[in-house]
Amino acid sequence: MREWIPISTSPKGRLALAAVQEFGARPFDEVTVGELAAAATVTTGALYHHFGSKLGLYAFVRDDVEQRMLDRMEGAIAASPAPSGRSTAVMAALLIGFDFAVREGFLRILGDPPAGADHDRLAELLNATTTPASPVLGRVLAAAWRAALVAVAEGSDSTQAREALAALEFRLAS
Structure with missing residues (x-):
């Protein structure tokens, strides 16, 4: 890492x-x-x-911060049981990435969509992890993850934002 x-x-x-x-x-x-x-x-x-x-x-520091977060999320995905545990892997990645961003104070830099970027590496990772792969699902999950970070940046309780993010697991399992 x-x-x-x-x-x-x-x-x-x-x-x-x-x-x-x-x-x-x-x-x-x-x-x-x-x-x-x-x-x-x-x-x-x-x-x-x-x-x-x-x-x-911004691009210089975002790339570094985002890579550190993605490294952690990829580790969570790799540690999850495959292939039956894909929704578990996605949820573990989302929560580990969330905890990292909150702990390090990277709420806005990771909570806002990448400024000036050609692609969204978080959405791509989530897309590659979901089964079947869906570019729309990856984008939706990335948007929900970022919304949880922005909520914390705007004063919401991080525990409540994390619980809201964890509630997505019910939908991923369906």
């Missing part, structure tokens, strides 16, 4: 750490380049030099 260890003393590392914190707590559109630069104690020029744009910085 990958663990991300930025070089926090470099301007690029400080920008990445600031971006994880800011994009984890607030939607992409609410975070400004100036705030990111100030939080990293660099100039806005440093942000553009290292990442090209706010979207470039």
Whole structure:
């Protein structure tokens, strides 16, 4: 499992750490380049030099955070009994990913759909895990998972959001 260890003393590392914190707590559109630069104690020029744009910085940190979450979800799927336990595997993955995102404070960066991305890696993973494979089911499950994270980001109790997510298991088993 990958663990991300930025070089926090470099301007690029400080920008990445600031971006994880800011994009984890607030939607992409609410975070400004100036705030990111100030939080990293660099100039806005440093942000553009290292990442090209706010979207470039977001994509950099989102990719890392999302990969750490997907690694955990894939592990949950692999540990579940196959093939009769596909709905159990999907639910275990959703709950493990949820717990990780809440614990690490990645509510918004993972709760919002990927900004500027060509594809949705979470929906693709869920699609590949469901039997029979259904691109629509993967998208629906990813949307429900993200809605639970956003609910927590907006002040809902994480236990209640997790229970709501777990209630999907009844539908997956049908």
